[in-house]
Amino acid sequence: MDPPREALSVFDMLKIGVGPSSSHTLGPWRALQRWLRELDDELGGLAGVSAVRVHLYGSLALTGTGHATDKAIALALLGHEPETVPVESISTFVAELAAARVVHLADGHSATFDPATDIVFHPDERLPGHANGMICEAVVDGRAQSSTFYSIGGGFVLAADEVVGSGGAAAMVLPHPSQTPEELRAHCAGRACRIADVVWSNEQAWRTPEEIRRQLGEIWRVMLEAVYRGCHTDGLLPGGLGVRRRAPALVRRLLGDADADEPDAWVDLIRSRPCRFSEVLQFVSAFAMAVNEENADLGRVVTAPTNGAAGVIPAVLLYHVCFSERAVSEDEILDFLMVAGEVGTLFKKGATISAAMGGCQAEVGVSSAMAAAALAEALGGSVDQAMMAAEIAMEHHLGMTCDPVAGLVQVPCIERNTMGAIKAINAAELAVAGNPDDARVSLGDVIRALRETAEDMSDRYKETSQGGLAVNVSVRVPEC
Numbered sequence: 001m002d003p004p005r006e007a008l009s010v011f012d013m014l015k016i017g018v019g020p021s022s023s024h025t026l027g028p029w030r031a032l033q034r035w036l037r038e039l040d041d042e043l044g045g046l047a048g049v050s051a052v053r054v055h056l057y058g059s060l061a062l063t064g065t066g067h068a069t070d071k072a073i074a075l076a077l078l079g080h081e082p083e084t085v086p087v088e089s090i091s092t093f094v095a096e097l098a099a100a101r102v103v104h105l106a107d108g109h110s111a112t113f114d115p116a117t118d119i120v121f122h123p124d125e126r127l128p129g130h131a132n133g134m135i136c137e138a139v140v141d142g143r144a145q146s147s148t149f150y151s152i153g154g155g156f157v158l159a160a161d162e163v164v165g166s167g168g169a170a171a172m173v174l175p176h177p178s179q180t181p182e183e184l185r186a187h188c189a190g191r192a193c194r195i196a197d198v199v200w201s202n203e204q205a206w207r208t209p210e211e212i213r214r215q216l217g218e219i220w221r222v223m224l225e226a227v228y229r230g231c232h233t234d235g236l237l238p239g240g241l242g243v244r245r246r247a248p249a250l251v252r253r254l255l256g257d258a259d260a261d262e263p264d265a266w267v268d269l270i271r272s273r274p275c276r277f278s279e280v281l282q283f284v285s286a287f288a289m290a291v292n293e294e295n296a297d298l299g300r301v302v303t304a305p306t307n308g309a310a311g312v313i314p315a316v317l318l319y320h321v322c323f324s325e326r327a328v329s330e331d332e333i334l335d336f337l338m339v340a341g342e343v344g345t346l347f348k349k350g351a352t353i354s355a356a357m358g359g360c361q362a363e364v365g366v367s368s369a370m371a372a373a374a375l376a377e378a379l380g381g382s383v384d385q386a387m388m389a390a391e392i393a394m395e396h397h398l399g400m401t402c403d404p405v406a407g408l409v410q411v412p413c414i415e416r417n418t419m420g421a422i423k424a425i426n427a428a429e430l431a432v433a434g435n436p437d438d439a440r441v442s443l444g445d446v447i448r449a450l451r452e453t454a455e456d457m458s459d460r461y462k463e464t465s466q467g468g469l470a471v472n473v474s475v476r477v478p479e480c
Helices: 020-045 069-075 085-100 180-189 194-201 210-232 247-253 263-272 279-298 310-325 331-349 362-377 384-393 411-433 443-454
Strands: 015-018 049-058 102-104 108-113 118-121 131-138 145-151 157-158 300-301
Touching: 015 020, 015 331, 020 049, 020 069, 020 131, 020 145, 020 157, 049 069, 049 157, 069 085, 069 118, 069 263, 131 411, 180 194, 180 331, 180 384, 180 443, 194 210, 194 331, 194 362, 210 263, 210 279, 210 300, 210 310, 210 331, 247 279, 263 310, 279 300, 279 310, 310 331, 310 362, 310 411, 331 384, 331 443, 362 384, 362 411, 362 443, 384 411, 384 443
Parallel strands: 049 108, 049 118
Antiparallel strands: 015 300, 049 131, 102 108, 131 145, 145 157
């Protein structure tokens, strides 16, 4: 049966949030917020709520601690927003809640909540709707009542009675709806325009042009600041693996004593420096690692389409900005994000962007395809060449497992972002230099292949840390 038709915005694919995982951190955060709103509406207020408890199942239970699901739940109950919470204070907020064991829900009313006992992990159980399941429970006037939610990847959340895959987005009617790459290609052909032009037209069904530009600008700013922070922050990542941040040392080796005290000047500095090809590749790797090292440290990043793959698109976009022969305009940066986001929607509609459902091919693989298509169009490629670039990038990620060591979004996740960025650049260059008529695999083919591969893949390789590198790497936690 064909999946339901969806209307997805690029802002559904590119969300500002906190690391390390969109499905394990941002998704549960949004689920708790949604539950509290619905509970408030249902009860006519939260004064009768005396206690709160959250149950985690499947992948949320198996890797929830390493993915900071417990912290996300705490922050949601404390009333913080992913876009604005002071990330440097997250540990303090969580510690204070652990000590107080009380949350203030609304109108000065308090309910008991002890993170140590009221976040319950069920690693041997899985709810029927999705690998990332959670039950939010409240004691209301002495009786327990609960709601079930699923975090389906990229920060998307569905209730138990909602069809997985719809995202509740089917009601919007777009001028150029595209469920498949073939439909998007037809819209572009009918208007004799680029992918970016079709997306700009669709996005205006939700927002004004001024709002679109502002929000895209905010996304680019968060991406750029994540790269800059990650390239200027040394130290060990949390979690006990003893993983050292590598992006700063790599950038210092490339730039020497040269530096700048803010992101835009730093980009200008890199752009002004003559680079050998090998140095360009090292910069791209540093950009990608920087974002995902920030992500692993609960920094603010953009899901693209997920947190685990957050470094690929910023790295490829910065490659274009820093190493193009001509200056790249703000409009071109916004177009790049538009194309990347639209290609991401095609993968979500036709397959999955959840590592808990499809492995890392659904995260880094999709992100690489998104970046490849955007770069190909930015380089002057045709619509067919952009789609060819996305296909090439995804084709060579098919079958990639999600096997985080110790359940942390660190090994091999950070390095995989560098590989995804390099593959995206290679795919875009190959596509722009090639003839799409000679291609034997279409973007639609590879999306279907991703869906089938995800369905056939063992759950051990889907963000459970029960297979692959997660069980074959001897972890020695360094002494402090």
